[in-house]
Amino acid sequence: MxxxxxxxxxxxxxxxxxxxxxxxxxxxxTDAALRDVxxxxxxxxxxxxxxERWFHGAGCRRWLTIRRDTTTDTIVA
Amino acid sequence: MNDFVERRIALRxxxxxxxxxxxxxxxxxxxxxxxxxxxxxxxxxxVAVIEAGYIGSGNSGRNTTIIRANYGIPxxxxxxxxxxxxxxxxxxxxxxxxxxxxxxxxxxxxxETQMRAxxxxxxxxxxxxxxxxxxxxxxxxxxxxxxxxSGGGRYPVLGASYHPAAATARHDRVVWxxxxxxxxxxxxxxxxxxxxxxxxxxxxxxxxxxxSGPISAGVVLxxxxxxVSTIAAHAGVRLPIRTHPLQAFVxxxxxxxxxxxxxxxxLLCYVSQTERGQMLVGAEFDAQPxxxxxxxxxxxQSCAAKVTRLLPxxxxxxxxxxxxxxxxxxxxxxxxMGQTGVDGFLVxxxxxxxxxxxxxxxxxQMAQLIATGRTPALLExxxxxxxxxxxxxxxxxxxxxx
Numbered sequence: 339m340x341x342x343x344x345x346x347x348x349x350x351x352x353x354x355x356x357x358x359x360x361x362x363x364x365x366x367x368t369d370a371a372l373r374d375v376x377x378x379x380x381x382x383x384x385x386x387x388x389x390e391r392w393f394h395g396a397g398c399r400r401w402l403t404i405r406r407d408t409t410t411d412t413i414v415a
Numbered sequence: 416m417n418d419f420v421e422r423r424i425a426l427r428x429x430x431x432x433x434x435x436x437x438x439x440x441x442x443x444x445x446x447x448x449x450x451x452x453x454x455x456x457x458x459x460x461x462v463a464v465i466e467a468g469y470i471g472s473g474n475s476g477r478n479t480t481i482i483r484a485n486y487g488i489p490x491x492x493x494x495x496x497x498x499x500x501x502x503x504x505x506x507x508x509x510x511x512x513x514x515x516x517x518x519x520x521x522x523x524x525x526x527e528t529q530m531r532a533x534x535x536x537x538x539x540x541x542x543x544x545x546x547x548x549x550x551x552x553x554x555x556x557x558x559x560x561x562x563x564x565s566g567g568g569r570y571p572v573l574g575a576s577y578h579p580a581a582a583t584a585r586h587d588r589v590v591w592x593x594x595x596x597x598x599x600x601x602x603x604x605x606x607x608x609x610x611x612x613x614x615x616x617x618x619x620x621x622x623x624x625x626x627s628g629p630i631s632a633g634v635v636l637x638x639x640x641x642x643v644s645t646i647a648a649h650a651g652v653r654l655p656i657r658t659h660p661l662q663a664f665v666x667x668x669x670x671x672x673x674x675x676x677x678x679x680x681x682l683l684c685y686v687s688q689t690e691r692g693q694m695l696v697g698a699e700f701d702a703q704p705x706x707x708x709x710x711x712x713x714x715x716q717s718c719a720a721k722v723t724r725l726l727p728x729x730x731x732x733x734x735x736x737x738x739x740x741x742x743x744x745x746x747x748x749x750x751x752m753g754q755t756g757v758d759g760f761l762v763x764x765x766x767x768x769x770x771x772x773x774x775x776x777x778x779x780q781m782a783q784l785i786a787t788g789r790t791p792a793l794l795e796x797x798x799x800x801x802x803x804x805x806x807x808x809x810x811x812x813x814x815x816x817x
Contacts, residue, residue: 356703382644409706
């Protein structure tokens with residue numbers, strides 16, 4: 339799997355560190371405490387296209403956001 | 416599964432009926448074991464197991480077959496020790512040989528910090544009934560003569576914790592054994608039947624939608640492994656689970672006996688010998704979540720660099736094949752079993768990279784939960800609501816590699 343860094347170009351995934359899916363608090367959970375539990379512990383874990391943050395640790399050492407299809411490991415955008 | 420195997424072990428497939436008392440999603444070890452124990456221990460036989468592929472085609476057929484109980488928290492040690500003991504008599508119980516072989520596992524330490532961590536682990540294990548002892552480098556060399564105690568000059572072995580009861584077993588055969596046992600009691604197993612949704616009535620889950628039509632059920636249990644989040648989402652249940660790939664590979668046959676299992680918690684890799692003589696190597700799971708079941712060359716590179724330092728003879732072997740499973744890794748690296756907060760829908764998940772060893776205990780305890788409606792003491796610490804009540808079971812050091 340290769341990821342294209344806007345500064346360094348296409349580089350192998352081993353150079354990057356996974357930084358988690360991009361998401362906000364679950365607005366549909368009305369109880370504030372339960373919403374916090376959800377935000378801290380629960381994952382969307384989407385089987386399909388997700389938006390996620392990656393850190394280019396062995397390159398420019400900056401963060402980037404990509405959209406990736408988790409069923410094929412292809413970068414969508 | 417191929418026709419030869421199916422004929423030999425007399426498995427009887429069923430087209431699913433329209434309704435069951437208990438419906439289990441996922442024909443892997445945990446799903447089939449739960450069905451077997453429901454029928455055998457509790458007389459609940461109106462049970463179906465539905466599997467999207469063929470039975471054992473997921474992580475039950477992709478793991479590295481290690482059975483051990485040397486975990487890092489008391490609740491986990493008790494649970495896995497119970498599972499390890501069930502495995503010891505399981506061949507007789509299921510009337511099925513799966514080449515269960517007790518061979519012992521050593522966890523090598525290369526630093527003082529790791530020596531202290533392993534020392535603490537062995538004391539905790541002893542206190543909880545799982546025998547683990549500290550051994551010196553020379554004792555490690557006696558147990559495994561192939562070991563290079565200097566670690567290729569880079570990773571000197573300072574000592575190890577040794578868990579003599581650790582074992583391996585033929586993983587597919589365990590799955591088939593449970594399937595056979597369940598079928599003998601009249602449990603239906605349907606292969607190539609994929610769940611596409613859950614039926615809900617009010618707040619209750621009342622059945623599943625599948626590629627073979629709808630099936631209603633009194634209780635639906637997800638034992639689906641890596642795809643559990645997708646299934647739970649149909650019921651509106653959110654889980655602290657991420658699905659990560661876990662890779663492994665085997666070499667061609669090594670012509671000499673390699674006793675025991677050698678594991679390295681600092682290098683994050685482990686080695687054992689299969690019944691066919693192949694050397695089986697596994698390591699930590701891939702950092703990024705993925706459902707792709709794709710293997711990588713960089714995994715082979717990194718593992719080869721580590722294991723050839725510890726076990727120099729492996730330089731002369733060739734890599735035969737590699738594979739990948741997609742693992743449901745929980746946020747605290749412990750399993751999640753039981754109620755989900757939605758009536759009629761249970762999960763057994765979070766089996767991440769440590770599920771094979773837990774198949775008998777997981778199945779037995781989940782069956783007891785379904786049959787009695789009460790959470791057994793062994794499962795109590797592993798409830799899903801532990802995250803909301805701030806009682807997480809963090810144990811990454813014991814599970815991250817296996």
